[in-house]
Amino acid sequence: MSTTAIKTTIERPPAPPRGWPRERIIGNVLMGLWIAFGLGLVFYLFLAWNPELFDRYAGNYLRGLGVTLSLVVISVVAGAVLSIPVAYGRMSDNRLVSALAYAYVYFFRGTPLLAQTYLVYYGLGSFRPELDAVGLWWFFREAWYCAIFAFALNTAAYQAEILRGAIDSIPRGQWEGAEALGLSKLQTVRKIILPQALIVALRPYGNEIILMIKGSAIVAIITVYDLMGETRRAYARSFDFQTYIWAALLYLAVVEALRNATEWAERRLTRHLTYLHD
Secondary structure (H helix, E strand, O other): OOOOOOOOOOOOOOOOOOOOOHHHHHHHHHHHHHHHHHHHHHHHHHHHOOHHHHHHHHHHHHHHHHHHHHHHHHHHHHHHHHHHHHHHHHHOOOHHHHHHHHHHHHHHHHOOHHHHHHHHHHHHHHHHHHHHHOOOHHHHOOHHHHHHHHHHHHHHHHHHHHHHHHHHOOOHHHHHHHHHOOOOHHHHHHHHHHHHHHHHHHHHHHHHHHHHHHHHHHHHHHOOOOHHHHHHHHHHHHOOOHHHHHHHHHHHHHHHHHHHHHHHHHHHHOHHHHHHHO
């Protein structure tokens, strides 16, 4: 009985294309433009450096930066507290509660923060007699409090969606396993679900804070002298364009510090996952 030899052919992988692909060329060109822009900016600041202008307004810039950071921290913390019932409402089986929470999130995520700040500062000011009657006019007559109120309502909508998405990302088996161990729903959320969900939500929370820092510049238009407010005042008195460059560099430094802090916290909180993979 004869045997038939079966020849198998091994296909060689295609040879890599010679030279750089178009995407790499475009990327390097764009990177080169950014580097050239940065070097040009540094060169301009070196030539246009005005020590007298810096000495006059440096203190104002630091005070404005403190106002910006205070506004963002208070708003984010207040928004985090408010986001918990909103996220619960979004996940509720009650249609009315879910619809109200959805309407809140839909409005504050779908309209500009500038418009919301105007509605609070100028819109509620139209109801001064009513607010005075209930003892709230002292709050809404101050631009600082109106800014905090508007920012807290806005960030609460975003944080509620971040929290809801992080909780929904936890596998259903975690809930079932906790129930099998006899844990109550509150214990399950506090000890099992939230620790995992907050790790998932850490980077989105960091992005939300960064957006709030950059969006806080709009409070300058309602007479809150934050970093941008002090920048506008410095430019109005000096007519020197580098005053805005200083503000941009300060915003960039704060955002970069926050981004690195978020990455560090994420590495620290997820280091046990690295050990598991190893």
